[in-house]
Amino acid sequence: MYINDVNLPPLVVAQSGESYDTRINKNQWVEVLVDCPGIAKEGTTEQKEEEQEEKLYTYRLPAGLEVKPGDILSVPFGRQQVGGIAIRLLAQPPANLAPEKIRDVEDVIHSKFFRESYWQLLERVSHYYYTPFIQVIRTALPPGLLGRSQSRLRLKRENIPNGANEFLSFPAREIIKILQSQADGDYSFKFLRRQIKGFDRAKKQLIQRGWVETYIELPRYSRPQTKPIVTLTVSVPPIDLSKRQREILQVLRRHGGELWLNDFLQICNTTTATLKKLEEQGCIVIQQREILRSENGPTVAADQPKSLNAAQFQALSTIKEVKGYATLLLHGVTGSGKTEIYLQAIAPLLAQGKSALVLVPEIGLTPQLTDRFRARFGNKINVYHSALSGGERYDTWRQMLTGEPQIVIGTRSAVFAPLPNLGLIILDEEHDNSFKQDSPIPTYHARTVAQWRAELENCPLVLGSATPSLESWVRVRVRGSGQGGQEGVNSPPTPHTPSHYLSLPERIHSRPLPTVEIVDMRQELQQGNRSIFSRSLQDALQQLKQQNQQGILFIHRRGHSTFVSCRNCGYVLECPHCDVSLAYHQTEAEGPQILRCHYCNYARSHPRNCPECSSPYLKFFGSGTQRVAQELTKQFPDLRFIRFDSDTTRTKGAHRTLLTQFANGEADLLIGTQMLTKGLDLPQVTLVGVVAADGLLYLSDYRASERAFQTLAQVAGRAGRGEEPGRVIVQTYTPEHPVIEAVQKHDYESFTTTELEQRQALNYPPYGRLILLRLSSVDPMEVQNAAQVIAAALPQQEGLDILGPAPANILRVANRYRWQILLKFAPDALPELPDWEKVRELCPKSVSLTIDIDPINMM
DNA sequence: AGCACGCCGACT
DNA sequence: GTCGGCGTGCTC
Numbered sequence: 001m002y003i004n005d006v007n008l009p010p011l012v013v014a015q016s017g018e019s020y021d022t023r024i025n026k027n028q029w030v031e032v033l034v035d036c037p038g039i040a041k042e043g044t045t046e047q048k049e050e051e052q053e054e055k056l057y058t059y060r061l062p063a064g065l066e067v068k069p070g071d072i073l074s075v076p077f078g079r080q081q082v083g084g085i086a087i088r089l090l091a092q093p094p095a096n097l098a099p100e101k102i103r104d105v106e107d108v109i110h111s112k113f114f115r116e117s118y119w120q121l122l123e124r125v126s127h128y129y130y131t132p133f134i135q136v137i138r139t140a141l142p143p144g145l146l147g148r149s150q151s152r153l154r155l156k157r158e159n160i161p162n163g164a165n166e167f168l169s170f171p172a173r174e175i176i177k178i179l180q181s182q183a184d185g186d187y188s189f190k191f192l193r194r195q196i197k198g199f200d201r202a203k204k205q206l207i208q209r210g211w212v213e214t215y216i217e218l219p220r221y222s223r224p225q226t227k228p229i230v231t232l233t234v235s236v237p238p239i240d241l242s243k244r245q246r247e248i249l250q251v252l253r254r255h256g257g258e259l260w261l262n263d264f265l266q267i268c269n270t271t272t273a274t275l276k277k278l279e280e281q282g283c284i285v286i287q288q289r290e291i292l293r294s295e296n297g298p299t300v301a302a303d304q305p306k307s308l309n310a311a312q313f314q315a316l317s318t319i320k321e322v323k324g325y326a327t328l329l330l331h332g333v334t335g336s337g338k339t340e341i342y343l344q345a346i347a348p349l350l351a352q353g354k355s356a357l358v359l360v361p362e363i364g365l366t367p368q369l370t371d372r373f374r375a376r377f378g379n380k381i382n383v384y385h386s387a388l389s390g391g392e393r394y395d396t397w398r399q400m401l402t403g404e405p406q407i408v409i410g411t412r413s414a415v416f417a418p419l420p421n422l423g424l425i426i427l428d429e430e431h432d433n434s435f436k437q438d439s440p441i442p443t444y445h446a447r448t449v450a451q452w453r454a455e456l457e458n459c460p461l462v463l464g465s466a467t468p469s470l471e472s473w474v475r476v477r478v479r480g481s482g483q484g485g486q487e488g489v490n491s492p493p494t495p496h497t498p499s500h501y502l503s504l505p506e507r508i509h510s511r512p513l514p515t516v517e518i519v520d521m522r523q524e525l526q527q528g529n530r531s532i533f534s535r536s537l538q539d540a541l542q543q544l545k546q547q548n549q550q551g552i553l554f555i556h557r558r559g560h561s562t563f564v565s566c567r568n569c570g571y572v573l574e575c576p577h578c579d580v581s582l583a584y585h586q587t588e589a590e591g592p593q594i595l596r597c598h599y600c601n602y603a604r605s606h607p608r609n610c611p612e613c614s615s616p617y618l619k620f621f622g623s624g625t626q627r628v629a630q631e632l633t634k635q636f637p638d639l640r641f642i643r644f645d646s647d648t649t650r651t652k653g654a655h656r657t658l659l660t661q662f663a664n665g666e667a668d669l670l671i672g673t674q675m676l677t678k679g680l681d682l683p684q685v686t687l688v689g690v691v692a693a694d695g696l697l698y699l700s701d702y703r704a705s706e707r708a709f710q711t712l713a714q715v716a717g718r719a720g721r722g723e724e725p726g727r728v729i730v731q732t733y734t735p736e737h738p739v740i741e742a743v744q745k746h747d748y749e750s751f752t753t754t755e756l757e758q759r760q761a762l763n764y765p766p767y768g769r770l771i772l773l774r775l776s777s778v779d780p781m782e783v784q785n786a787a788q789v790i791a792a793a794l795p796q797q798e799g800l801d802i803l804g805p806a807p808a809n810i811l812r813v814a815n816r817y818r819w820q821i822l823l824k825f826a827p828d829a830l831p832e833l834p835d836w837e838k839v840r841e842l843c844p845k846s847v848s849l850t851i852d853i854d855p856i857n858m859m
Numbered sequence: 860a861g862c863a864c865g866c867c868g869a870c871t
Numbered sequence: 872g873t874c875g876g877c878g879t880g881c882t883c
Contacts, residue, residue, distance in 0.1 A: 032883080037860040057883035078861060078882040094883090102883055151861075189860085201876095845878095 027089035030067050030105060031056040034077055034084040035134050035146050054133060056087055058094055059105045067105060070114035074106040074147055074219065081106060081219055083146030085114075085137060109145060109221060113401065117456040118418065124452050129442035129853050130836050136442055140416035142393040147219025153192060153203065155185030159210045171202035179212070188217075222394035226288040230264050230275065232257035234283050241281070248274065249283055261286060292395040303375040305347070306340050309510075315502035319345045319424075322460045327451065327497060329430075329476040330464040332504030333513060333746070334717020335681075338464045339369060340508075342426050343376050345462070350380060350405045354423030358409045359446055361432035363387070364649075365678045367656040369428070370409055377407055384410035384417055387652070412437060415446045415453065422457045425450050429678065430463035430472055431710050436856040443852045447472070455497075466717055466748075467710040470759065473752055474766040476501050507721075514688065514719040514726030516744045520735045521692070532631055537689050537729050541636055544668055544687055549724065551687035553632075553641075553671045554715045555625050556695040564595060564606065568615035575602050577815045584620035585647055625671055628691060632669070644672030677714040683722030688715055693732040697739060701858040702764045705739050709751055712743040763801070763826055765854070772855035773821040773839070774808075777847040780817040786847040787819035793842055794834050800825045809859045820858075 034057050059075055061067055071086040093102060122140060126133045138146055153175070160176075174196045179185040193199045206212045232252045241249075248268050252259060255267075265271070278284050308316060311332075319328060319341070332338045346356045358373070360366055363385045373381050382396050400408060400418050408417045412435055427435070427450055435446040447463065454461035463472050476499045507513065519534040529535060544551050563581035565572040573582045575597035582595035584606070593606035610618050620627070625645045632641060642648075642658050649655050655675075662670050663682060670676065670685075696708040712730065720726020732740055742751035760767045773790065777783040787805035794802050801824040808818035823833075836851060843849045 029883095034883080036882080055883095059883060075883080080860070080882095082860095097883070148860085 026091045028061050029058055029090040029093050029102070030061055030073075031058055031087045031090060032073060032075055032084040032105075033087050033134055033137075034075060035082050035138065035148070036077070037080070037082060037148065057084075058090065058097060058102055060093075060102050062104045065105060065108065067108060068111060070112070070119070071108050072110040072113060072141075072145060074109055074221075076103050076106060080151070080216060081147065081149040083109065083148065083219070085134070109147065113418065115420065121416075121449070121453050121456055125442055125444055125449060128448075129444055130851050131442035135440075139413065139442060139444075140418075142222065142390070142397045144220070144222035144390050144394060147221050149219050150217045151189040151214060152217050153179065153187055153189060153212050153214055155179040155212055156210060157185065169198075169202055169205065171196050171198040172205050175199065175202055175206060176211070189214075222390055224290045224398065225391065225395070227291045228261035228286050229289040230259050230261055231285050231287065232283070233285055237283060238281065241283075245274070245278060245281075245283075248278065252284065292399050300371050300375040302378070303372075305344055305376075306337075308337070308340065308344070309506070309508060311504045311506065312337055312341055312508075315504060316341050316344055318500055318502055319460060319462060320348070322498075322500070324458045324460075325455045325498065326460045326500060327454070327472075327476060328460060328462045328500040328502055329468055329472050330462055330502045330504070331468055331748075332464065332466060332502075333507060334466045334714065335507040335511065335513075335721045336466070336504035337508040338428070338504065339372055342428070342462070342464070343373065345424060345426075346377070346407060349423040350377070350407075352423065353405050354421050355400075355405050355419040356407045356424045356426065357414065357417055357419060357422060357450075358407060359414060359425070359427045359435070359450065360409060360411060361429050361434045361678055363409065363411055364655050365675055365680075367659065368681050373407060373409060380406045382406055382408045384408050384414045386411065386413060412444075412446045415449045422453070422459050424459055425454050425461045426464065427461065428464045431465045431467050431469040432678070433707070433856050436854075438852065438855075438857050439850060441850065443850070443855070445854060445856075448854070467713045468748075470706060470752065470756060471766040474756065475499060478756075511720060512725055513746050514716060514728045516716055516728040516730060516746070518735045518740055518744055519729060519731045521731050521733050531635065532628065532691060533635065533689075534729070534731050537731065538635070540687050540689065540727065540729060541632075541639060541669070545636075545639055549686045550662070550665070550667075550682070550684045551669050551689065552676055552682075552685055552715070552718050553628060553669060553689045553691060554676055555628055555671065555673055555691050556693070556711070564618060564620045566610035566613060566615055567617040567619060569610060569613040571610055571612035573607075573611075573618075577602055577812070580810055580813075584624065584626065625673065628671055632671070639669055640667040641669035641671050642667040644670050644675060646673070646675075649675070674711070676718065677711050680718055681721060682718065684724075685718055685722075686720060686724045686726050688719040688726065688728045690715060690728070690730040690732075693730050693740060694734060697732075697734065697737055702759070702762070703856065703858075705755055708739045709742055709748075709755075712739065713746070713748070716743060716746075763824060767826070768824050769827050770855055771823040771833075772852040772858065773823070774818065774850045774852060775805075775820070775843070775847050776813075776816040776818045778816055779846060780812075782844060783817045783819045783847050786843050786849075787821060790839055790842050790849075791821050793839070794821070794823070795832060797832065800833075822855075822858075 033054075057075070057077075067073065067086050067089070069086050069088050073084045073086055074081055075084050093099060122133065122136045125131065126136045129136075155176070175192060178192065178195060179187060189199075189203075192203075196202065203212070203214075207214065230252065232249065237246055237249050248270060251268050252264065259267070261272075261275075264275070275284065275286065279286055315330060315332075322328065330338055330341065342358065349356055360369060363370065363383060364387065370381065370383060382399060384393070384396050384400075388396065397418065400406070401420070403420045405421070406419070408414060408419060410417060427447055430447055437443050437445075447469075450461055465472075475497070517536060519536050521534065524534050531538070533541070541551065543549075563572055564584050573595055574580065575582055577597070580597060582602075582604070583598055585594045585596050594603050595606055596603045607618065609616050625643050625647070629641065629643055632639060642662055644658055649658065659680070659682075661667060663684070665684070670682075690712065693708070693712060696711055697704065716728040716730075719728050730740065730743065734740065738751065738754065742748070756766075759765065762768075764770070775783050775787050775790075777786070784805075784807075791802060791805045796802075803822040803824060805819050805821045808820050811817055840849060
């Protein structure tokens with residue numbers, strides 16, 4: 001069983017069909033896991049909570065309200081209303097609790113939601129990631145279900161004398177100013193407190209004067225949205241109808257006897273009064289019917305299953321043959337047709353009444369994938385990700401609970417999609433780091449959670465990638481090497497995880513992988529080429545236009561690649577809140593020049609002169625997308641290009657628009673960053689250029705090589721996916737680097753072998769495990785002290801390495817100073833892990849502490 | 860989060 | 872003596 005068993009009693013789950021009728025009168029009380037306020041702060045902050053947080057509160061059931069374990073409730077807590085989960089019913093109130101303290105359950109928000117296996121999944125997440133259970137529930141539920149009331153402040157204009165503000169304190173005047181700026185003079189405490197320092201004190205003054213009043217707004221829940229619908233109730237219209245009325249009924253009949261009211265009005269060009277009359281005459285009824293708001297992609301032409309090559313067929317058969325839980329690693333080179341396998345593996349499941357879950361790194365980046373699923377399965381597709389509006393998310397969530405066989409495509413959080421009848425989980429591009437959540441807690445990895453989920457639902461999990469993560473590789477491919485990275489500690493060990501390795505070594509239609517040419521930029525410079533483009537790349541770009549083909553330019557832009565500095569005194573413009581230089585942006589071609597911090601989003605205009613020496617020679621350096629774009633315009637004036645980066649894809653649907661433009665041949669070249677690596681399928685692209693690979697190679701953590709290989713191999717894989725063969729040009733100052741060599745030879749396996757040897761020697765994942773303690777505070781000394789105190793208190797023992805405390809790579813971000821402690825240990829040695837509650841106690845309140853389990857982002 | 864309770868320093 | 876700062880603990 002679990003090592004760190006918490007006090008939380010198991011959920012007494014209602015079995016379907018079980019009747020409560022005989023006991024309902026006896027169970028007048030319910031124990032509730034309350035979503036206590038103060039527990040879930042935004043960002044990484046989290047404080048001592050576990051003991052009191054997992055505590056259950058007892059409420060009385062008012063007459064007529066039926067509650068079952070697992071129901072989502074709204075209960076009074078202090079002076080506010082909060083959400084909670086019913087854990088179990090009681091026939092008697094606890095003896096040690098004064099009866100007058102017990103309050104009534106307010107309402108049932110949603111019932112029959114948690115099933116046994118789903119509850120167990122959340123429990124495992126809570127244990128493994130050391131996260132309070134209620135917070136895990138919160139991660140799993142769509143926002144707006146666990147409601148919370150809000151304290152608000154309202155202006156009482158009638159009490160305010162004219163022009164008598166001088167006697168007020170400064171913050172009080174500020175409050176009045178802000179409230180008066182809005183017509184209703186009404187804001188939440190939360191908002192005002194953020195805007196005004198000393199808000200609470202000033203609020204008191206104003207209440208005493210009677211100039212403002214406070215009130216509590218009840219929680220706003222997402223509710224099913226309804227729309228009036230008109231239904232035909234008679235087959236033969238009564239004879240006493242007018243000609244017009246008969247006409248209208250005829251229209252309704254032609255539409256299958258049912259139409260949305262607003263559509264109906266438009267089609268018949270009639271009014272509600274007319275329809276009301278018909279309703280009175282008993283010919284039709286007008287009712288409210290629930291509508292499910294869901295993101296509808298563009299309608300796409302239906303398509304048919306494509307024929308498979310031998311390797312694809314083999315892989316598909318293996319997936320279909322698997323009964324129950326197994327992990328299958330689908331290792332297919334770029335362009336090998338993994339998506340077609342997913343589609344054909346899912347098709348028979350739907351016929352069996354089961355559903356499938358497809359997890360992808362970022363939905364916005366892969367409109368093509370969703371389109372292909374839509375083309376094959378039509379409206380059986382539901383898209384679920386955090387960019388959906390609250391209503392859309394809520395409705396999609398309700399739609400999943402119906403149990404209709406369907407396919408949910410979603411990002412990280414969709415691993416918690418409440419599909420009751422799961423037949424298959426697919427995690428596409430499984431190596432991608434966006435499956436890991438850095439903050440807030442739980443700091444879960446969707447791959448790890450998917451593994452548990454597949455096990456609990458007893459269904460297969462397919463991990464797909466052209467460049468599998470070393471974790472998955474070791475788990476599936478390297479036998480007898482321990483239990484791999486993610487298992488162990490306080491998650492129940494999975495004894496014999498059945499696993500399969502499925503390989504697609506060739507591209508579909510026997511298309512060759514692109515040739516990869518490595519260009520040594522040092523030689524270019526020696527030979528007098530000072531352009532950011534090598535002669536090879538210049539030639540290739542020239543040919544692109546002539547041969548009417550398309551290309552991609554990849555730029556690795558991170559950190560210092562586009563800083564602004566003074567050519568006279570060397571001054572570099574830095575972020576006032578973070579220890580990084582500001583990056584140069586230009587929103588439109590001739591638009592304003594903005595300097596932006598990539599860490600805290602601080603922005604300022606580009607100063608004309610150097611703030612230090614007033615020199616006008618203040619210029620930006622580095623090769624961001626903009627710089628490359630400028631160079632291109634200069635050197636290849638007739639090459640049409642599209643920039644594809646966070647500047648140009650900020651708006652909703654921009655990805656799709658830009659990609660469609662490109663696919664329609666409105667440009668010759670796509671220039672962009674990381675986004676280009678994620679599964680784009682653009683058949684016309686024959687050329688891929690990597691402007692400078694070096695920025696990728698020398699990042700200071702143990703995963704740098706793996707990440708660099710994955711990124712480069714994925715970009716390279718965008719070339720030659722159509723009829724024409726592809727060509728890749730990688731520019732670098734270190735052509736002898738092993739990653740570069742592996743990319744050139746498309747040699748995943750030998751790269752992996754060497755990389756794994758190093759990981760094993762240093763006991764890094766996937767062999768050893770890591771836990772990262774992140775500390776941050778506005779006070780530089782307090783964090784440092786806290787980090788030292790905590791590090792000193794950690795248990796010293798064989799098999800547990802404590803690295804640090806050390807300042808984070810970038811010490812200060814958004815005015816907070818950051819320190820880290822890294823714990824490294826061998827999972828098979830199972831060292832005694834620290835008592836995290838004790839650790840949290842050592843951490844002063846002013847310092848926030850996040851425990852990141854299996855961290856990936858170490859910055 | 861919001862509020863009560865309680866402990867110290869500055870002022871009537 | 873009292874007012875009011877904020878540190879601590881509780882909310883069924």
